[in-house]
Amino acid sequence: MSAKHRAGQAFGEYVEACGHHPTHDFHAGFVDGYVDVAQGGSGVVPPIPPEAYWGAASRTPTGHQRAQDWFAGYSAGAEAALSSCCAAYNRVPHRGIGPAVHVTSPGPPHPAY
Incomplete structure (x- = not known):
């Protein structure tokens, strides 16, 4: 199952648990x-939102609220992934000598700290 598909399922569970449907930007x-966490990322919320929130239409009170909704959603999604089992499987198994490593992209693995 892809990370994006699992994220959709987790969002459905989130909506069911919170009792209301969040905004599109939160979603x-x-x-x-x-997806960041499921693919080996840290889940730390980026300092700026995606490019979709950079335009002139986003430089309004409504646009700023949409970006804040995106930040809140990112945080909730990362938390959901961290509390699920998907984050645990982003480490290459080893026999217990040295730290586990994250596999996030092509190239050499990075130690998990």
């Missing part, structure tokens, strides 16, 4: 945060 952030 987009939730998926982005969940």
Whole structure:
């Protein structure tokens, strides 16, 4: 199952648990945060939102609220992924000597700290 598909399922569980349907921007952030963690990222919320929030239309009170919704969703999605089992399987198994390593992209693995 892809990380994005699992993020959609986790969002459905989130909506069911919270009892209301969050905004589209919250949903987009939730998926982005969940996928970040599921693919080996840290889940730390980025300092700026995606490019979709950079335009003139986003430089309004409504645009700023949309970006804040994205940030809140990202945080919730990352938290959901961290509390699920998906984050645990982003480390290459080893026999217990030295730290586990994250596999996030092509290239040499990085130690997990």
